[in-house]
Amino acid sequence: MPSEIAVEKKKLKNPPLELHYLGDRVLRQAAKRISKVDDELRQMVREMLQTMYSKDGIGLAAPQVGIHKQLIVIDLEPENAANPPLVLINPTIKQVSRDISVAEEGCLSIPNVYLDVKRPEVVEIAYKDEYGRPRTLKANDLLGRCIQHEMDHLNGVVFVDRVENSLTLAQELSKNGFSYQAVKPIA
Known part of the structure; x- marks a missing residue:
């Protein structure tokens, strides 16, 4: 269910929130469940959207x-002003497909690094929208991958932790000024 929160899709010179990058401890901490969906939270959603677009x-x-x-x-x-964003509060995975696909991923917290990651092709999630209404969503392709990628962040996992080619991973990170030591491979 698309969001009703309206934010102009444009780049701001000074986005409201500061991004954290690979190696920063905050990316490794598990996120807490949200107990109250209110105007303050919706404002946080707006600021996150403005930062993401920027x-x-x-x-x-x-x-x-x-x-x-x-x-x-x-x-x-x-780029499509008519397409509303998706807001996921307390998302949980209900089901994933057995089918696995490999596709290139990138991350705002690891700029300019794009590597192949294996993930289930289809994911079904339960979540709350920006008004606290319970929702479910079944997603595949780019949306399914994006949901899984972002949900990893909620558990302190970054996509490079899932990259299987460690040599390519080390080279790409080094080329872009990141330390391979910051990777925590997932077995």
């Missing part, structure tokens, strides 16, 4: 901007 992102999890809450914003069509 950085050319299609997804942003609250831990990436130093907020330890289970909150995600996604917009696969940032």
Whole structure:
């Protein structure tokens, strides 16, 4: 269910929130469940969207901007003003497909690093929208991958933790000024 929160999809010179990057401890902390959905939270959603659009992102999890809450914003069509973003509060995975696909991923917290990651092709989630209404969503393709990527952030996992080619990973991170030591591989 698309969000009703309206934010102009444009780049701001000074986005309201500061991104944290690979190596920063805040990216490794698990986010807390949100107990109250109110105007303050909706304002946080607006600021996250403004920050995401300013950085050319299609997804942003609250831990990436130093907020330890289970909150995600996604917009696969940032150039399309008519397409509303998706707001996920306290998302939980209900089911994933057995089918696995490999696709390239990137992350606002690891700029200019794009690597292949294996994920289930389809994911079904339960979440609350920006008014606290319970929702479910079944997603595949880019949306399914984006949801899984952002939900990882809520658990202190970054996409590079899932990259299987450690040599390519080390080279790409080094080339972009990130330390391979910051990766916590997932077995």
